[in-house]
Amino acid sequence: MSSEPVAVVGIGQTRHVAARRDVSMAGLVREAAQRALTDAELTWADIDAVVIGKAPDFFEGVMMPELYLADALGAVGKPMLRVHTAGSVGGSTALVATNLVRSRVHATVLTLAYEKQSESNAMWGLSLPIPFQQPLLAGAGGFFAPHVRAYMRRSGAPDTVGSLVAYKDRRNALKNPYAHLHEHDITLEKVQASPMLWDPIRYSETCPSSDGAVAMILTDRAGAARSPRRPAWLHGGAMRSEPTLFAGKDAVSPKAGQDCAADVYRQAGIADPRRDIDAVEMYVPFSWYEPMWLENLGFAAEGEGWKLTEAGVTELDGDLPVNMSGGVLSTNPIGASGMIRFAEAALQVRGLAGEHQVDGARRVLGHAYGGGSQFFSMWLVGSEPPTS
Amino acid sequence: MTRDIAVVAFAQTDHRRTSEELSEVEMLMPVLHEVLDRTGLKTSDIGFTCSGSSDYLAGRAFSFTLALDGVGAWPPISESHVEMDGAWALYEAWTKLLTGDADTALVYSYGKSSPGPVRDVLTRQLDPYYVAPLWPDSVALAALQAQALIDEGYTDEPALAAVAARSRADAQGNSHAQLRGSVPHGDYVVHPLRTGDCPPIGDGAAAVILAAGDRARELCERPAWIRGIDHRIEAHSLGVRELTDSPSTRLAAEKAGAFERPVDTAELHAPFTSQEVVLRKALRLGDDVRVNPSGGALAANPIMAAGLVRIGEAAARIHRGESDRALAHATSGPCLQQNLVAVLEGEPRHVQ
Numbered sequence: 148m149s150s151e152p153v154a155v156v157g158i159g160q161t162r163h164v165a166a167r168r169d170v171s172m173a174g175l176v177r178e179a180a181q182r183a184l185t186d187a188e189l190t191w192a193d194i195d196a197v198v199i200g201k202a203p204d205f206f207e208g209v210m211m212p213e214l215y216l217a218d219a220l221g222a223v224g225k226p227m228l229r230v231h232t233a234g235s236v237g238g239s240t241a242l243v244a245t246n247l248v249r250s251r252v253h254a255t256v257l258t259l260a261y262e263k264q265s266e267s268n269a270m271w272g273l274s275l276p277i278p279f280q281q282p283l284l285a286g287a288g289g290f291f292a293p294h295v296r297a298y299m300r301r302s303g304a305p306d307t308v309g310s311l312v313a314y315k316d317r318r319n320a321l322k323n324p325y326a327h328l329h330e331h332d333i334t335l336e337k338v339q340a341s342p343m344l345w346d347p348i349r350y351s352e353t354c355p356s357s358d359g360a361v362a363m364i365l366t367d368r369a370g371a372a373r374s375p376r377r378p379a380w381l382h383g384g385a386m387r388s389e390p391t392l393f394a395g396k397d398a399v400s401p402k403a404g405q406d407c408a409a410d411v412y413r414q415a416g417i418a419d420p421r422r423d424i425d426a427v428e429m430y431v432p433f434s435w436y437e438p439m440w441l442e443n444l445g446f447a448a449e450g451e452g453w454k455l456t457e458a459g460v461t462e463l464d465g466d467l468p469v470n471m472s473g474g475v476l477s478t479n480p481i482g483a484s485g486m487i488r489f490a491e492a493a494l495q496v497r498g499l500a501g502e503h504q505v506d507g508a509r510r511v512l513g514h515a516y517g518g519g520s521q522f523f524s525m526w527l528v529g530s531e532p533p534t535s
Numbered sequence: 536m537t538r539d540i541a542v543v544a545f546a547q548t549d550h551r552r553t554s555e556e557l558s559e560v561e562m563l564m565p566v567l568h569e570v571l572d573r574t575g576l577k578t579s580d581i582g583f584t585c586s587g588s589s590d591y592l593a594g595r596a597f598s599f600t601l602a603l604d605g606v607g608a609w610p611p612i613s614e615s616h617v618e619m620d621g622a623w624a625l626y627e628a629w630t631k632l633l634t635g636d637a638d639t640a641l642v643y644s645y646g647k648s649s650p651g652p653v654r655d656v657l658t659r660q661l662d663p664y665y666v667a668p669l670w671p672d673s674v675a676l677a678a679l680q681a682q683a684l685i686d687e688g689y690t691d692e693p694a695l696a697a698v699a700a701r702s703r704a705d706a707q708g709n710s711h712a713q714l715r716g717s718v719p720h721g722d723y724v725v726h727p728l729r730t731g732d733c734p735p736i737g738d739g740a741a742a743v744i745l746a747a748g749d750r751a752r753e754l755c756e757r758p759a760w761i762r763g764i765d766h767r768i769e770a771h772s773l774g775v776r777e778l779t780d781s782p783s784t785r786l787a788a789e790k791a792g793a794f795e796r797p798v799d800t801a802e803l804h805a806p807f808t809s810q811e812v813v814l815r816k817a818l819r820l821g822d823d824v825r826v827n828p829s830g831g832a833l834a835a836n837p838i839m840a841a842g843l844v845r846i847g848e849a850a851a852r853i854h855r856g857e858s859d860r861a862l863a864h865a866t867s868g869p870c871l872q873q874n875l876v877a878v879l880e881g882e883p884r885h886v887q
Contacts, residue, residue: 150636172663211619213619214872228627229617230617231618388612389610390604
């Protein structure tokens with residue numbers, strides 16, 4: 148049985164900033180959705196269903212906000228689903244939306260993810276005491292820092308690699324008008340001199356708190372044929388989850404991430420990701436996750452990921468550009484961060500990424516993860532329709 | 536896409552006013568084991584897993600992550616979560632099976648309403664800028680709807696009392712129900728709704744297994760085939776909605792094929808007696824349709840699971856041969872804002 152091919156024909160995002168005080172949550176999501184419709188040259192009436200995602204409701208203090216947002220997203224009279232898979236939610240949301248098209252239940256779907264962190268305090272939202280569960284130790288950085296340490300010890304990576312990633316991503320962000328952080332005076336020395344927050348993670352190696360939304364229009368083969376601009380085609384997509392806490396978990400390179408990537412590559416006919424994939428937009432909220440995920444996703448052998456970073460392979464003009472948009476390190480509306488990765492992958496293969504376009508990007512991987520490195524979602528998009 | 540998908544197993548907790556001695560995971564675990572046991576499947580046999588729950592009931596962010604540990608997601612599984620009633624998790628799983636990616640799916644949902652004042656908690660669902668700051672609670676909003684129905688002549692207080700009495704009498708036969716038998720109709724909570732018109736506050740969990748085609752026939756003697764399933768949402772603001780009608784339910788039913796042939800059973804997610812009046816009208820249910828033989832949400836209303844329970848109860852009646860074509864309905868949001876309708880059928884039975 149074959150499923151319907153899926154094309155991305157519209158992408159829209161807001162300019163991501165620390166606080167969008169000029170708009171409500173409804174105004175924020177409407178802005179991204181309208182831009183996606185404009186890109187696709189479609190109207191609200193062309194949308195059959197809406198799939199929305201965001202990270203915990205506690206981040207803004209609205210329970211099940213899809214109910215309140217139905218009007219703003221033109222969903223009245225339509226099906227509306229709300230996905231929540233922690234930090235991977237933006238990617239998962241897009242994949243749930245693709246399944247509505249792949250299953251031929253709907254022809255054209257609007258999918259959107261957002262976070263308006265300025266409405267509340269994410270540190271508070273993540274810090275409620277929970278019996279029988281380890282606390283996050285002052286935010287996500289406290290949870291992930293020991294895993295970074297474990298990676299450094301295991302791989303023998305020099306302690307300069309994290310700052311190289313941050314320096315690269317912040318420079319890439321300068322080419323992306325939608326990115327939150329535009330640090331025009333960034334230097335490697337400044338990154339390395341920034342305060343240590345959660346050893347070994349420095350202030351400039353962490354993601355900001357952003358307000359922002361991103362939307363995509365997904366459609367079937369017939370919809371793609373009517374698209375005014377080149378679509379991005381879905382070649383593979385998968386989600387994998389594993390438990391947060393158990394003795395067999397490898398927090399440095401979770402098996403769920405490896406399995407998820409392997410499933411995507413199988414679907415897309417990727418034999419050697421390092422050779423067959425042109426660029427990667429991955430979820431790197433703390434700089435060291437670039438080399439860690441390069442290994443987890445099969446772009447480098449175990450213990451070798453940092454060498455790609457150090458050699459400049461992952462630079463925008465390198466052999467395997469990573470986080471062309473500036474990544475999560477430059478823009479982090481948490482619930483949207485995963486979908487921004489997916490959208491950037493699609494922008495690249497559509498050739499519409501502007502100043503941060505990778506020349507000749509034909510196959511690009513979008514990646515998201517969440518929870519305690521337990522939820523993974525990925526898609527691989529191409530400039531040509533899938534052959535099978 | 537032609538692929539038949541069925542509900543092949545259903546399990547639920549006993550729904551209770553409080554379960555403070557249990558964590559959510561402990562409440563859920565027996566249900567997961569029971570539903571898997573009914574099919575003989577193990578976690579590793581399941582092609583896709585999808586759940587529904589709400590952080591606001593749990594009182595903390597990412598509350599669903601530990602439930603996943605309870606599922607036993609190792610080796611890693613293909614899995615997803617909706618911050619919605621489990622009926623929508625089932626919808627997501629249904630689309631996943633339609634793509635052909637998987638042949639079986641485990642769907643579960645759970646909610647504990649007991650730890651906090653749920654009437655206040657649900658106000659946090661409302662427009663956060665203009666409405667939620669006024670804290671209009673869920674019973675008050677339902678009472679507005681009930682009064683509108685009475686004013687329009689669609690029902691009256693004795694008729695609503697009869698809905699409650701019938702539901703709780705039917706719940707006598709449901710060992711999982713929280714309120715059963717002759718329950719006093721009570722005093723007004725918010726006029727015109729009395730305690731008897733309102734659902735009990737309680738904790739509970741439910742789980743369903745879906746399977747496609749021949750796999751369903753292997754796992755279940757009489758699968759409950761999903762002939763159609765659809766859901767629709769309405770505007771959020773009560774000021775722009777006709778509260779005495781439910782156009783989203785009607786549209787979802789139409790898209791799910793509910794009007795193509797009559798159903799014999801309807802499991803309606805109507806937490807308030809007055810909402811059954813609205814739903815019966817929208818779904819054009821005649822007096823010959825058996826409505827909420829389980830007792831419905833008036834007998835047990837574990838928030839986030841009550842909709843999935845409706846699908847499970849309807850399917851279980853088909854499994855047992857008590858129904859041939861059943862409608863299941865789930866709702867979300869204030870005054871029936873969002874509605875899902877599924878139509879389930881059993882294969883024709885041979886005359887003995």
